Amino acid sequence: VEPRHGDMEPHSPGPSIWPVGFAVGIACVLAGLVVSRPAVIIGAIIAIVFGALWARDAMRAGRHAEEAPAGGPPAVATAADLDYEADTDGEVTRYPRNKFLELSTLGLGGVITAVVALPVVGFAVLPAFRDQVSFEVDLGPTDNFPEGDWIEVNYLYDPAVGDVSRQTAFVRYNGMFQEHPSYTLISNRCVHLGCPVQASGPREDDQRKEVEVNDVRVTQTPVLPANFSCPCHGGAYDTEGNRTAGPPVRALDRFKFDLVDGHLVLVDRYSVAKVEGEGARARIYGYGIQGPGEHVDGFSGWLYPIQPQDLRS
Amino acid sequence: MTVTPETRPPVPPPSRKKKRFTDRLIALVMVPVDWIDERSAIPRGVHWFLFRKVPSDSNWFHTLGSATLTAFLVQAGTGVILAFYYRPTPDEAYDSIRYITHDVTLGWLVRGMHKWGASVFIILLFLHMARVFLFGAYKYPRELNWVIGFTLLVLGMLQGFTGYLLPWDQTAYWATVVGINLNGTGPIVGPFLAQFLRGGDEIGPNTLTIFYAFHMLLLPGLIFFLILVHLYLVVRLGVSSPPWSPERAGAPRLDGEPRGPGLVRPRARGRFAR
Numbered sequence: 220v221e222p223r224h225g226d227m228e229p230h231s232p233g234p235s236i237w238p239v240g241f242a243v244g245i246a247c248v249l250a251g252l253v254v255s256r257p258a259v260i261i262g263a264i265i266a267i268v269f270g271a272l273w274a275r276d277a278m279r280a281g282r283h284a285e286e287a288p289a290g291g292p293p294a295v296a297t298a299a300d301l302d303y304e305a306d307t308d309g310e311v312t313r314y315p316r317n318k319f320l321e322l323s324t325l326g327l328g329g330v331i332t333a334v335v336a337l338p339v340v341g342f343a344v345l346p347a348f349r350d351q352v353s354f355e356v357d358l359g360p361t362d363n364f365p366e367g368d369w370i371e372v373n374y375l376y377d378p379a380v381g382d383v384s385r386q387t388a389f390v391r392y393n394g395m396f397q398e399h400p401s402y403t404l405i406s407n408r409c410v411h412l413g414c415p416v417q418a419s420g421p422r423e424d425d426q427r428k429e430v431e432v433n434d435v436r437v438t439q440t441p442v443l444p445a446n447f448s449c450p451c452h453g454g455a456y457d458t459e460g461n462r463t464a465g466p467p468v469r470a471l472d473r474f475k476f477d478l479v480d481g482h483l484v485l486v487d488r489y490s491v492a493k494v495e496g497e498g499a500r501a502r503i504y505g506y507g508i509q510g511p512g513e514h515v516d517g518f519s520g521w522l523y524p525i526q527p528q529d530l531r532s
Numbered sequence: 533m534t535v536t537p538e539t540r541p542p543v544p545p546p547s548r549k550k551k552r553f554t555d556r557l558i559a560l561v562m563v564p565v566d567w568i569d570e571r572s573a574i575p576r577g578v579h580w581f582l583f584r585k586v587p588s589d590s591n592w593f594h595t596l597g598s599a600t601l602t603a604f605l606v607q608a609g610t611g612v613i614l615a616f617y618y619r620p621t622p623d624e625a626y627d628s629i630r631y632i633t634h635d636v637t638l639g640w641l642v643r644g645m646h647k648w649g650a651s652v653f654i655i656l657l658f659l660h661m662a663r664v665f666l667f668g669a670y671k672y673p674r675e676l677n678w679v680i681g682f683t684l685l686v687l688g689m690l691q692g693f694t695g696y697l698l699p700w701d702q703t704a705y706w707a708t709v710v711g712i713n714l715n716g717t718g719p720i721v722g723p724f725l726a727q728f729l730r731g732g733d734e735i736g737p738n739t740l741t742i743f744y745a746f747h748m749l750l751l752p753g754l755i756f757f758l759i760l761v762h763l764y765l766v767v768r769l770g771v772s773s774p775p776w777s778p779e780r781a782g783a784p785r786l787d788g789e790p791r792g793p794g795l796v797r798p799r800a801r802g803r804f805a806r
Contacts, residue, residue, distance in 0.1 A: 344728065346727070346732070347724045347725070348724065348727075349727075352733060376734070380736050381622060381737075382622065383622040383735065383737065412709070412710040412713040412714060413709045413710060413712075414706060414710065451710065509723070510713060510716040510717075510722075510723055511713040511717075512713055512714070522720065523719070523720075523722065523723055
């Protein structure tokens with residue numbers, strides 16, 4: 220009858236503190252990713268040290284168990300077993316120098332591999348953790364934005380990159396509010412999965428204007444949106460960008476703006492949970508920029524704790 | 533009348549001229565092969581790989597794996613030729629695709645083979661997977677090969693995702709926008725993954741080159757390597773019988789510890805030897 224293995228046998232290796240320390244280190248790394256970079260390094264050191272101790276103990280316990288199986292039913296070491304045990308380390312006797320050379324070869328190889336591989340891996344992965352680059356786009360003279368009218372502006376957010384950086388936004392001048400001009404600038408990027416949101420309503424292409432600012436062409440097309448809607452999966456928003464139907468998880472992103480020499484300048488984009496009120500009196504629940512489909516508020520927002528962002532307040 | 537050694541007609545002595553000719557023919561082929569075999573054992577390995585026993589009741593369904601391999605090789609071959617002419621920059625990508633389609637001799641054919649062959653590859657992957665599943669060919673001792681095959685399926689679909697952007701037209705652009713943002717909705721790591729795929733905040737030149745590098749170098753290399761391991765395991769473990777065969781698809785397994793001496797648990801030999 221073959222020996223049964225189950226809970227009757229003591230666990231090998233026995234309980235130890237090292238896995239706990241290893242887990243603490245990993246937790247520290249994960250928390251550090253959210254909170255601070257130095258904590259990541261400290262956590263990594265903790266995890267490596269405790270992991271090494273754990274591995275060492277596990278190997279030692281395993282070797283121990285092989286030499287004397289503890290309490291298993293037919294644990295009588297036969298001559299065959301002992302013979303086998305004798306040659307598990309190879310037919311020849313190992314000298315300390317032999318073991319040292321093997322270890323140092325492996326260690327040196329590991330160090331060389333790490334020196335070569337780590338910068339390469341870092342080069343490939345680190346850009347994913349870089350902060351967001353902010354940009355400013357001159358949309359042309361403010362005269363082109365009459366009060367209360369929606370203008371669809373089309374511009375390049377980074378002329379150096381070229382046509383691939385073409386973006387669209389909807390702009391409305393809300394008039395003066397508390398002696399300051401008020402504009403609503405809504406991004407056309409659907410916050411479901413990033414398709415281009417369209418202004419549902421007439422589009423006055425014959426009144427399109429083209430403005431050249433700093434050799435960059437900006438087109439301005441008057442639109443009369445009843446709402447905004449997305450062609451991809453049917454997301455719908457009201458004219459303040461609040462979700463009214465479909466799969467989007469929040470309101471449409473907005474842009475900050477600046478007024479420079481009588482020109483309207485579009486500044487960084489930010490994400491919006493919801494908007495209460497309308498026009499100049501709107502109360503905007505703004506957050507740092509987040510990708511489409513990511514919640515910004517409530518419990519679901521905790522799933523996206525870190526965002527690459529470098530937004531001026 | 534039964535043929536016995538006594539009654540069998542004597543074998544006529546082979547004509548000297550004919551024998552010399554066949555000998556020379558065999559030598560012509562075999563001597564160089566033997567020369568290589570003696571020094572590398574590669575012909576022996578090829579023999580081991582190709583000339584092996586398969587169940588007598590294996591059938592056409594067993595060829596789906598080879599069909600998938602063929603589809604992949606077609607993708608690899610046509611892909612290399614397309615790379616002669618394709619330029620992965622936002623300003624030139626679409627024009628180079630148009631050039632391949634309209635100006636390069638038979639370019640439309642090679643591009644069409646690559647485009648439609650991609651779908652054929654994925655469809656065959658799934659058919660092959662269905663065959664293995666329905667025949668129970670994933671059972672012991674072939675579980676590892678199922679896992680490798682599944683990894684190949686994922687890599688194949690990643691090839692589809694990365695290759696879809698390369699024509700750089702409206703469909704490609706917006707499909708990739710949606711695809712990357714889908715990745716971005718993954719909890720915790722999603723935003724980083726999306727930014728890694730984009731190579732920045734927004735889709736731009738970096739996205740195209742990253743997808744090109746993945747599609748051209750990283751993923752095909754991984755797929756090639758895993759296919760080799762996949763095939764090695766197929767040859768090592770043998771082809772499984774279909775369900776209607778009197779033979780079982782999976783081998784019976786011992787309870788408890790693995791059989792035979794292992795690298796990690798050499799004691800198993802001593803214990804089970806008794």
